[in-house]
Amino acid sequence: MAFDNLDPQGPARNAEVAAYAERALALSRAALDRVDASFDIAYGPEPRQQLDIYRPKGRALSALPVLLFLHGGRWRAGYKEWNAMMAPAVTEFPALLVSARYGLSPRFLFPTPLHDVLRALAWLHHNVARYGGDPNRIFAGGHSAGGHLSALAVLRRDLHGEFGLPTAAIRGCFPMSGTMNFDLPEVTPGSEEEEIRRILLADDRDxxxxxPLRYAEGNRLPFFISYGEKDFPRVIATGKEMIAALKRQPCRLENLVFAGAGHFDTHLDVARAESRWYPTVRSWMTED
Incomplete structure (x- = not known):
């Protein structure tokens, strides 16, 4: 079982991250008895390319909408198991929740994590019907690094065909506390922005x-962008940039600011079915 065999990762970079990771895993473990699940399903040939699928408990339903939600971890850490805490709320829509692993830094740098997410989306389109999902009603989202990757994956329409993913199968995107722009006019040596580039990118020119902001032009896919009132400054700033860019596009757009919430609070909030995040997600995923 996935929760019993988590790959060892380095120590958390600070106490806040460690507390979040411990809490997310505890909430996720506690959620397992309220859903049916299939763990560690291969979506590609590499050991890291695995996903978990959560289904409504005890109900044999078919053609359910699908949410692929990606974990955070600053592109260098994190577990797909952190997202199981969302499963009771999502499966009650009803819908399927899917959580996938992707390549982490420093071993796997951009574009490998993006390609992993595209491969996972394509695998879902071709295989999720076997688990009760609708292959043509797939939504993508994620927290932090996962929010960034989900937005980039759905917007990179130029890559969808290469991975066997019909763009029309993707019906919406729900990035949470994700950085939407790395292409800054100036990056100060020693700054947070420089460190993030070093973690994610093999080459600054990438x-x-x-x-994601670069690919907003021409987007028609619905976007629901959320972040915390006290989130990281770069998340808030680039989130606002992305919202402004998408307002100029022919797409449905909503924004949620979690009142009083920091970067990690946003994800922990959706462990609760009463979270303000769910009404929009539920409405978009279940409408005809």
Missing amino acids: APLAS
Whole structure:
């Protein structure tokens, strides 16, 4: 079982991260008896390419909408198991919740994590019907690094065909506390922005290619962008940039600011079915 065999990772970078990771895993373990689940399903040939699927408990339903939600961890850590805490709320829509692993730094740098997410989306389109999902009603989202990767994956329409993913199968995107732009006019040595580039990118020249904002032009896919009132400054600033860019596009757009919430609070909040995040997600995923 996935929760019993978590790959060892390095120590958390600070106490806040450690507390979040411990809490997310505890909430996720506690949620397991309220859903049916299939763990560690291969979506590609590499050991890291695995996903978990959570289904409504005790109900044999079919053609359910699908939410692929990606964990955070600053592109270098994190577990797909952190997202199981969302499963009771999502499966009550009813819908399927899917959580996938992707390549982590320093071993796997951009674009490998993006390609992993695209492969996972394509696998779902071709295989999720066997688990009760609708292959043509797939939504993508994620927290932090996962929010960034989910937005980039759905916007990179130029890559969808290469991975066997019909763009029309993706019906919406729900990035939470994700950085939407790395292509800054100036990056100060020793700054947070420089460190993030070092973690994610093999080459600084890839910063535009790793930025969802670059691909907002012409987007028609619905976007629901959320972040915390006290989130990281770069998350708030680039989130606002992305919202402004998408307002100029022919797409449905909503925004939620979690009142009083920091970067990690946003994800922990959706362990509660009463979270303000769910009404929009439920409405978009279940409408005809």
